[in-house]
Amino acid sequence: MKRKNLMVIFSIILLLFIAAGCTPETAGDMTDSNDSDSNDNATEEGSPSARDDIVIGIESDAVTMLANTDVNYVNDVQIRNIYDPLIERDNEGGFIPGLASEWKNIDELTWEFTLREDVTFHNGKPFTAEDVKQNIEYILNEENNSFYRSRWTAFKEVKVIDDYKVQIITHEPLPNLLLRIADDLLIMDMEHVQEVGLDEAAKNPVGTGAYKFSEWERDQYLKLEANEDYWNGAPSIKQVTFKYIPEFSTRLAAFLSGEIDLFKNVPVDSVERVENDGNSKIEMIGSSRINYVALNTFYDGPLQDKKVRQAISYAVNVDELLASVLNGNGTKMTGPLSKINADYAETEGYEYDPEKAIQLLEEAGYKPSDITLQLDTPNGRYPMDTHVAQAIAAQLQQIGITVNVQVNEWGNHLAKIRQREMSDMFILGWGPAFDAQGTVENLFTEEAPYSGFYDPEVQEMISNAIPIFDPEERKQAWAEIQQRLVEEAAWIYLWQQGDLYAVRKNLSFQPRIDEKMLVHTMSWN
Known part of the structure; x- marks a missing residue:
């Protein structure tokens, strides 16, 4: 997607929004949060206080902490902070290097990936081509009940060329193989999975991502802590909490009261309330x-x-x-x-x-x-x-x-x-x-x-x-x-x-057309 086309779509949505009237608020009749000092994050002198944590409101709990298992946005948006892909997307949806530094199509059935050599898992184990092979085999293994498997039927085998080079071979030509690699495949430490078993690994994940698993209280929250040795630089936000709040109106109330700092899908009839709050802002993007x-x-x-x-x-x-x-x-x-x-x-x-x-x-x-x-x-x-x-x-x-x-x-x-x-x-x-x-x-x-x-x-x-x-x-x-x-x-x-996001005013956050919330790209101003 070219930047020009995306900006056209964004402008159309914005004009429609400005022109539209508002209906009674989904959130109900709440008191004005401007009277509360719970979410201003300010010192007595009025300057922003130093923060190294963030709380993100999200609509439901993750199904599992295992990668490559459940095709589910709310699952994916959380665990992509724990695991890395071989290929990442930029904010316009284009492919950029992740754990793979480069790739090429050798023939219609064979793709080759060169991997980064400076990556370790959260437990200190080096990341190598063998990890790519084992994660793809995890998807293809029927016993693992991966919902991604139906999307990977064309994949035949993975060949490890050396520690940092791997070839993926398909049964038939697969022109959009890179899309499957970018949007589906996350790299977990399969040795850890095999050692502790699927059930335990689903509750205690080990990846290479910007954040390490800390605590998971089902139907309440997920807590992560910064990976200070992250290959792409230590995150400035050190503590992350995904707080599960199913109802739109409750998420909005939690945001305006300062309980959470960011949430997606602001009710369209409540945008004005967020914009009128002195500590808040709306970020908007035309989603994919x-x-x-x-x-x-x-x-x-x-x-x-x-x-x-x-x-x-x-x-x-x-x-x-x-x-x-x-x-x-x-x-x-x-x-x-x-x-x-x-x-x-x-x-x-x-x-x-x-x-x-x-x-x-x-x-x-x-x-x-x-x-x-x-x-x-x-x-x-x-x-x-x-x-x-x-x-x-x-x-x-x-x-x-x-x-x-x-x-x-x-x-x-x-x-x-x-x-x-x-x-x-x-x-x-x-x-x-x-x-x-x-x-x-x-x-x-x-x-x-x-x-x-x-x-x-x-x-x-x-x-x-x-x-x-x-x-x-x-x-x-x-x-x-x-x-x-x-x-x-x-x-x-x-x-x-x-997509409409409610965002704390002093949080640097750029919405993405792929809806990911990669916390290591965020910071407090």
């Missing part, structure tokens, strides 16, 4: 995350019928949702990829047309009043998620369809999707989403853990597109798949998320 409603074909219900899915899509007014629920804070999607995705193709979406919706239902043999659906949503994971769900239910009720909204705790919401326990529809987001395969393969194939749609012809199209090396042919193949998914009405296509 997409938000959608899956129309679940794994469930034996009316949404297995294509015409019913199309009818639902025509009956939901996305423009109205963006304006009235999100106050304009998002960019409408017409297909499965956002406009900042490298493989994005223009698609003709479903414009609001309730009469067309009723007509399609009748063609499918249904009266709207005959249909009762369930819509599952998390609470506090995405901007205004429960409000969005209720608004969609109200829109479908306007044509006679009854929708029961089921609100889930985030961890339970993910588990229901992975275990195929969802019923008709569910709200989910996906990101970082920088290329088509990273989204489409993971959300529209039979075995992918978060998929809500499966069609054998679509899966064959996906399988055929993955190994194409020629850039133009590859882009065309993914464009055809995007068009097919729109025709199939696999989702209610919603929006590219606009």
Whole structure:
């Protein structure tokens, strides 16, 4: 993603936000935090006091401290402070060296990585090519139940050339192998894992990252301490706490009272309260995350019928949702990829047309009043998620369809999707989403853990597109798949998320389009 394109998206979101009115605050009627001195971090003379700690509010507990295991943003955003990738991303989403100093494509099946020679794990063990080999083998081993495994089926073997050079060989051409390496693979000390066992390693991780594990109180907090020997320089912030606060309104109250210093997904109707607080600021960025409603074909219900899915899509007014629920804070999607995705193709979406919706239902043999659906949503994971769900239910009720909204705790919401326990529809987001395969393969194939749609012809199209090396042919193949998914009405296509962060005023923090919170890049002014 070029900086120019990102700034255009940012400017559009910002203008929409400024122009939008505010609805009653999600946080409720709270007292003005400006009367409190609990969060000003100031000396008697009024200058900022020296701080070497930070508390970050986050919506739920991590599932595990093991790397390469659970595909879950709230898990990933925490453990990326403990573990390092071979390839990192810059703030625009481009690849930059991490534990690998350089890489090259030897042939269509072979990639070679040269590793840094000055890296040690938190326990003092040197990092070598053998660690790369063992971590990839961990993903591929069925016994480890890694949710990344379905994304790594093309990987065949890893060859250690010497201590600091490794080759990765695939079964078939994998043009976007670097994306898998950058977005999935984190390096943990597999000797530690083998020594203490998976259960213990899941509670006591050892990586090479900027922070060492300190303490984990389930459903309460995770505490980390600075790795003073970090290969990329000792962090200026020495103590990190991720505090688990599921509710939007409670996170906001905790921030304004000084209990936490940073949190993501500020309710759009509460931005003004943060901006009016003298110790706070809002940081905004157009995220690479997409938000959608899956129309679940794994469930034996009316949404297995294509015409019913199309009818639902025509009956939901996305423009109205963006304006009235999100106050304009998002960019409408017409297909499965956002406009900042490298493989994005223009698609003709479903414009609001309730009469067309009723007509399609009748063609499918249904009266709207005959249909009762369930819509599952998390609470506090995405901007205004429960409000969005209720608004969609109200829109479908306007044509006679009854929708029961089921609100889930985030961890339970993910588990229901992975275990195929969802019923008709569910709200989910996906990101970082920088290329088509990273989204489409993971959300529209039979075995992918978060998929809500499966069609054998679509899966064959996906399988055929993955190994194409020629850039133009590859882009065309993914464009055809995007068009097919729109025709199939696999989702209610919603929006590219606009990310709003509440930030303590004297904290140097730059939001990223990949949503990572790398604390070693932050500092107190």
